[in-house]
Amino acid sequence: EIVLTQSPGTLSLSPGERATLSCRASQSVSSSYLAWYQQKPGQAPRLLIYGASSRATGIPDRFSGSGSGTDFTLTISRLEPEDFAVYYCQQYGSSRFGGGTKVEIK
């Protein structure tokens, strides 16, 4: 069973700063099936990135994904106020989710 570990648990940053979120898999996974989701309070999750690095429809280009094998990264180049949320990675072949990273305002 694949386990996805996200770090850090919480990231405290200011608007305009760069956010780097990590997702590490317990075994090598196909990057074709690695996704990132954003969840704001009181809302359903929203697909941000699929195939490790492709942005979903309507997602701003300040969001980017990278990585392969066991290590994947979501980067938000310049945080906007609406980006403060919880982010989850998922290996959608197995459907497992990581534990999430909360990006909060510093």
Place this chain on the structure above:
Amino acid sequence: EVQLVQSGAEVKKPGESLRISCKGSGYSFTSYWISWVRQMPGKGLEWMGRIDPSDSYTNYSPSFQGHVTISADKSISTAYLQWSSLKASDTAMYYCARLDTAIGYDPWGQGTLVTVSS
């Protein structure tokens, strides 16, 4: 517009049964799996299981196997999640999501809040 619309919030007592629904529209319902995801208060996302609406084949997470039942009625483009005997620990928000094997889970339903309390 592709969307999933879930049934409304429920308040139940321990031991009661419940079925919540997820209706798809704007796409061929039988062409994509539907998954159910639990989110307990203040916690992360947990995959519960999924169904292929074309033939009702299901996969369950070991954590949920035997505790819930996932079904679908393709004639009305609706998937279901049901419990035969609820527990207080089933209190959570439940989401359905369409699995597109090319891109992941998209879209998601708006969520159904289930509260189990005596």
